[in-house]
Amino acid sequence: MTLKMEIKEVSKIFGPHPKKTLRLVKEGKSKEEILKKTGHTVGVERVSLDIQEGEMFVIMGLSGSGKSTLIRCLNLLNRPTSGSILVDGEDITTYDRHKLKKYRQKKIAMVFQHFGLFDHRTIIENVSYGLEVRKVPLKKRMEIAQSSLETVGLKGWEDKYPNELSGGMQQRVGLARALANDPDILLMDEPFSALDPLIRREMQLELIDLQNKLQKTVIFITHDVNEAFKIGDRVAVMKDGKVEQVGTPEAILENPANDYIEAFVKDIDRSKIIQAEGVMIKPNALVRLKDGLNVAIKEMKSNGLSSVYVVDKEMRLKGLVTIDDALEAKTAGRSLESIMTDNFEIAAPDDYMQDLIDKAIQTKYPIAIVREEKLVGLVPRAIVLSSLASQ
Amino acid sequence: MFDFPTGLTFHVGNYVSDLVDWLTVHWKTFFDGISNGLLWVFSHFNDFLIWMPWWFFVLVIFLLACQFKSVSSGILFAIFLILIGIFGYWDEMMYTLCLVISSVVISLIIGIPLGIFMAYSKRFEMIAKPILDGMQTMPTFVYLIPALFFFGLGLIPGVLSTIIYALPPVMRLTNLAIRGVPEEVVEASLSFGSSRWQLLTKVQIPQAMPTIMAGINQTTMMALAMVVVASMVGVKGLGLEVLTALGQIDVAKGFEAGISIVFLAIIIDRITLAISNTFQKK
Ligand SMILES: Nc1ncnc2c1ncn2[C@@H]1O[C@H](COP(=O)(O)OP(=O)(O)OP(=O)(O)O)[C@@H](O)[C@H]1O
Ligand SMILES: [Mg+2]
Numbered sequence: 207m208t209l210k211m212e213i214k215e216v217s218k219i220f221g222p223h224p225k226k227t228l229r230l231v232k233e234g235k236s237k238e239e240i241l242k243k244t245g246h247t248v249g250v251e252r253v254s255l256d257i258q259e260g261e262m263f264v265i266m267g268l269s270g271s272g273k274s275t276l277i278r279c280l281n282l283l284n285r286p287t288s289g290s291i292l293v294d295g296e297d298i299t300t301y302d303r304h305k306l307k308k309y310r311q312k313k314i315a316m317v318f319q320h321f322g323l324f325d326h327r328t329i330i331e332n333v334s335y336g337l338e339v340r341k342v343p344l345k346k347r348m349e350i351a352q353s354s355l356e357t358v359g360l361k362g363w364e365d366k367y368p369n370e371l372s373g374g375m376q377q378r379v380g381l382a383r384a385l386a387n388d389p390d391i392l393l394m395d396e397p398f399s400a401l402d403p404l405i406r407r408e409m410q411l412e413l414i415d416l417q418n419k420l421q422k423t424v425i426f427i428t429h430d431v432n433e434a435f436k437i438g439d440r441v442a443v444m445k446d447g448k449v450e451q452v453g454t455p456e457a458i459l460e461n462p463a464n465d466y467i468e469a470f471v472k473d474i475d476r477s478k479i480i481q482a483e484g485v486m487i488k489p490n491a492l493v494r495l496k497d498g499l500n501v502a503i504k505e506m507k508s509n510g511l512s513s514v515y516v517v518d519k520e521m522r523l524k525g526l527v528t529i530d531d532a533l534e535a536k537t538a539g540r541s542l543e544s545i546m547t548d549n550f551e552i553a554a555p556d557d558y559m560q561d562l563i564d565k566a567i568q569t570k571y572p573i574a575i576v577r578e579e580k581l582v583g584l585v586p587r588a589i590v591l592s593s594l595a596s597q
Numbered sequence: 598m599f600d601f602p603t604g605l606t607f608h609v610g611n612y613v614s615d616l617v618d619w620l621t622v623h624w625k626t627f628f629d630g631i632s633n634g635l636l637w638v639f640s641h642f643n644d645f646l647i648w649m650p651w652w653f654f655v656l657v658i659f660l661l662a663c664q665f666k667s668v669s670s671g672i673l674f675a676i677f678l679i680l681i682g683i684f685g686y687w688d689e690m691m692y693t694l695c696l697v698i699s700s701v702v703i704s705l706i707i708g709i710p711l712g713i714f715m716a717y718s719k720r721f722e723m724i725a726k727p728i729l730d731g732m733q734t735m736p737t738f739v740y741l742i743p744a745l746f747f748f749g750l751g752l753i754p755g756v757l758s759t760i761i762y763a764l765p766p767v768m769r770l771t772n773l774a775i776r777g778v779p780e781e782v783v784e785a786s787l788s789f790g791s792s793r794w795q796l797l798t799k800v801q802i803p804q805a806m807p808t809i810m811a812g813i814n815q816t817t818m819m820a821l822a823m824v825v826v827a828s829m830v831g832v833k834g835l836g837l838e839v840l841t842a843l844g845q846i847d848v849a850k851g852f853e854a855g856i857s858i859v860f861l862a863i864i865i866d867r868i869t870l871a872i873s874n875t876f877q878k879k
Binding site: 278281283306307308309310311312314315316318319320321322323324325326327335336338339340383387393 | 779781782784785786787788789790791792795799800803804806
């Protein structure tokens with residue numbers, strides 16, 4: 207892992223005399239005190255963060271906690287009042303106008319909460335905007351914009367205008383526009399907050415997919431704990447302009463640094479964060495296809511099971527047999543294969559518990575967890591239900 | 598007791614007169630420059646309009662109306678124009694139109710950049726806004742007075758006061774429109790490393806265009822109103838025809854000249870509105 211961005215002691219104060227007010231911050235005065243005394247708002251207070259290359263770094267916090275202020279410092283839409291921001295070892299806060307332009311054109315792109323699209327331009331003209339600013343020749347930029355649109359699944363919409371698209375599609379355009387510039391770093395300020403829940407979920411999954419493919423350094427802002435923990439490799443929790451805790455979702459869930467964070471993660475919906483992989487068990491018993499009926503009955507009886515999954519020698523899932531069917535078939539002299547059913551539910555290891563709930567209700571057998579056709583584990587119904595309840 | 602005391606008099610007019618004299622002497626080249634420049638543009642444009650065959654002009658208006666409005670308004674406008682010709686005011690109408698178009702073009706050349714500057718500079722907006730507000734509440738002929746001081750009677754003071762009178766709407770609406778571009782859209786543009794110029798030309802002006810077009814329409818209508826009033830300082834055209842008819846209490850002539858102005862106003866208003874609406878649709 208290499209360090210991509212180093213945020214060092216960055217503060218941002220809004221008001222006519224930010225530098226003067228900074229002294230009060232250093233003296234340890236609180237945000238409210240400073241606002242009352244001087245009328246200045248402390249947006250971000252001495253934040254330090256290290257962001258690794260290729261990481262999905264989420265900044266989470268309630269409204270007004272300074273998330274936007276911080277992320278806007280990273281491309282200098284806000285000039286930090288103090289502190290430095292090192293990108294690939296260079297301090298961007300010292301950049302002059304020309305270097306800043308180059309930095310924004312080449313290294314970093316942003317996706318906005320309300321999309322920030324240009325209404326007067328078609329979709330493809332929106333997506334190619336960054337390239338146009340860089341004076342890439344027309345033909346070349348249309349090619350790049352086209353492939354960027356395809357990446358986000360908007361092929362065929364090139365010549366429409368933004369207001370002809372749904373919210374979800376507009377944000378895809380916002381994403382395609384940012385990606386077309388091929389930036390190292392992608393800033394996303396609550397990109398999915400304006401979308402309805404179903405679309406939002408879909409976009410989250412797509413972003414995760416895309417991130418696996420492109421391996422950008424993504425800095426993602428959200429006020430939604432569930433979203434943060436679902437997509438973040440690491441999460442920073444902000445409060446009143448300060449970072450309260452940084453860590454992987456699991457680490458924060460296990461060890462909340464203080465009461466504030468504990469309260470924050472308490473109402474987290476675990477079903478949206480925990481994946482099947484995290485709760486599945488190794489099958490107690492398995493039957494090979496060539497083992498035959500008698501082995502199957504013996505396995506079930508000795509383990510006290512009412513059913514067992516059948517696999518081939520590469521562990522590929524073939525079917526399920528129940529104890530009742532097996533006993534009946536034995537008296538009738540039928541084979542194991544003839545009584546195998548596919549009357550069971552399967553899921554992938556990275557499916558969320560939320561998706562397993564319906565399946566658990568549908569079936570009376572454990573849910574088979576399958577990766578590339580191979581059986582890797584089981585999630586009994588009871589586990590699905592208890593994982594939702596447990597804190 | 599009830600009359601205003603006659604002893605209480607004080608005349609400020611003399612000082613103003615002295616100032617104007619001083620200015621006209623010492624800034625002569627400046628005022629002459631403006632005067633000659635305007636005259637040159639104006640006379641060449643007018644020559645061109647008069648040189649155009651009448652049917653060609655009717656055709657142009659008809660096609661413009663068809664393109665931006667509908668065939669029926671095209672026919673209506675063509676009838677209006679032919680009626681004006683039948684009344685015998687073709688050349689006067691062309692003269693008025695020439696005045697309107699040249700004043701509007703100059704108003705836009707000055708007003709749009711000033712409006713943009715107003716949007717960028719809080720201080721300039723603070724100064725300009727009350728002035729623009731004041732300008733709008735003043736009666737139209739007040740605009741003629743300062744122009745008269747420097748240029749005497751005739752075409753130039755008429756055009757100058759028209760330009761000044763027609764300036765506020767486009768300036769005000771340009772300012773509003775540029776300021777009205779959503780913050781996030783401006784930031785999106787900046788976040789891709791746009792220069793100020795790219796931001797302005799690729800994002801702010803195109804986004805502001807529908808509102809600016811509405812301003813252009815208003816400016817045009819005000820210019821037309823002023824050009825008519827400007828006949829009081831001796832500007833020729835339809836306005837002067839109405840004025841002389843009024844002087845002679847000639848109802849028939851007054852009616853024909855008046856209705857010609859109305860026709861011209863309708864044509865200009867509808868066509869500029871229709872053109873500005875095409876910007877609205879996207
Ligand atoms: N341009 C500004 N001028 C003055 N104060 C500002 C400005 N921008 C932000 N602030 C203040 O800074 C603080 C942090 O705001 P910020 O927008 O960063 O919060 P946020 O975490 O992004 O909240 P939200 O979830 O609502 O977007 C707030 O108190 C806000 O009022
Ligand atoms: Mg915000």
